[in-house]
Amino acid sequence: MLSILDRYILRQYLGTFGLLLLLFIPIGITVHLAEKIDKILENEVPFIEVLKYFLDFTIYFANLLFPLFLFLSVIWFTSKLANNTEVIAFLSSGVSYYRFLRPYMIGATIVCAFGFILGMYLAPKASKGFNEFHYQYLKKGKKDRDQSNVYRQINDNDYIYVSYFNVAEKSGSNFTLEHFEGNKMTYKLSAKRIRYNDKDSTYTLVNYAKRTIGEHEDVIVNESKLDTVFSFELEDLTPVEYIAETLNLPELNEFIAREKKRGSSYINRYEVVRYKRWSLPISAYILTIIAVAVSSVKRRGGMGVNLAIGIAIGMIFIFFDKIFGTMAQQSDFSPLVATWFPNFVFAILAIYLLRNAKR
Structure with a gap:
């Protein structure tokens, strides 16, 4: 049974996350449209195809950046709670810090399920449409290195x-x-x-x-x-990247098994895509704990300091993810280690920050 505190935090958690998606996705679409409008007009792309393309782009964009959106949204609303001394009031009422975390973990579970469905089934289909439109219209007459x-x-x-x-x-x-x-x-x-x-x-x-x-x-x-x-x-x-991105989970597993039998030299690339589909939803829990630990403390600089710390941590997480993913794709480095190492490192950071915040 959810208490008033649980419902309040959960509503803030999911509401801020949804609002951030609704704010940033149109910005991403607008920037992308401004960049590609010349090619779209030049190739006389049918309007219905453009609408389908931007629907695919929305899903593709949301799947790519949802951990960062989640992280920033938790920091944003938790910092507001801390600045309004609501966190102190919750903890002073006898609620333990771990009990305070419960609605955040419920929210992370919901977002994790959303991320799992998005990454395993919706994003591959969107990626296929996104890439096909890109190759047919936006790269028309050009030899992109992926082609x-x-x-x-x-x-x-x-x-x-x-x-x-x-x-x-x-x-x-x-x-x-x-x-x-x-x-x-x-x-x-x-x-x-x-x-x-x-x-x-x-x-x-x-x-x-x-x-x-x-x-x-x-x-x-x-x-x-x-x-x-x-x-x-x-x-x-x-193209190598194009194949893995467009297959849902059962298709990707079957494809990788077939490629292993063939002795394909691109197995690491496919494995990175598969493992990332599991690691990204799990990162919702880790980033939620880090965000709460960082932003639940009232600071002299206010929300700006918390957001600055959060953005820095988010950028480091993305940097680790990209660096190790590229290492696995371009070398014999284990794809399993490459995709899960950022989560492992940031899980340790989450435990450390949580213990400090609890004090």
């Missing part, structure tokens, strides 16, 4: 390459497939253009050539057009 020079190992023996892949049209240019037996290449397929056919799950190759390497001479076969099947999926031709 060009896609090189993948699809199993122990085969490697594929496309110099450019169009996600919306499901087609690529300068396609190559190389097959190895041990360290020796046995044949090589190439085509000026490759296109995926949804109807029968085949690929159409234009200006196709196959070179089979023999001991004494090579055999070359050329055709102007060829419809064929391959063992790899369409996703193998899409």
Whole structure:
């Protein structure tokens, strides 16, 4: 049974968090629109597509920054409680500090559930629409590094390459497939253009050539057009980051298991995305405790000091998250350690700050 104190703090917790989202997301959309409006007008993008894009952007933006919004919102309203001496009144009435934390933990649980659903299911779908619009309209005529020079190992023996892949049209240019037996290449397929056919799950190759390497001479076969099947999926031709971001949890687990069997060299990238979807919701608890511990003390400088400390801690958290995530993606550093290390460090900080605040 929630007391009046619980309901009051919980209402402030969720209300301030929601208000911060409603305030910052339109600002993010406005800045993004101002940056992209020239491209949107230049490519004559249909209005309904623009609306869908900004809906996807809203979900994508909210999922990306919700831990920071949560942190700042808790600091904001708890600082107000402290400045109005409400925290002192609560604790003076016989309420223990841990009992004072209970509604915050209930609020963190609600936000954690929201973050879990958002990150596991809603954000991947939004990310797919966001990226498809971005590649189709905003990067039209440009070769973004995420689209060009896609090189993948699809199993122990085969490697594929496309110099450019169009996600919306499901087609690529300068396609190559190389097959190895041990360290020796046995044949090589190439085509000026490759296109995926949804109807029968085949690929159409234009200006196709196959070179089979023999001991004494090579055999070359050329055709102007060829419809064929391959063992790899369409996703193998899409940008590395783009694939993982657009898969929900069951799809991502299945995809990673398949990639491990193929011996993909990009497993760490996919693992980082998967582990982050678990670590970010949990960070709601850690950041809530830190925010309460920092802002429940009435300071001489008022709310400004608490907000300054909170923003500094939030920036450090994001810095740790980005640095270790990049390390795992670009090296052999463990993705599990990389994604959970910031939570581990800040959990220790939360315990330390909580003990000091309790005193």
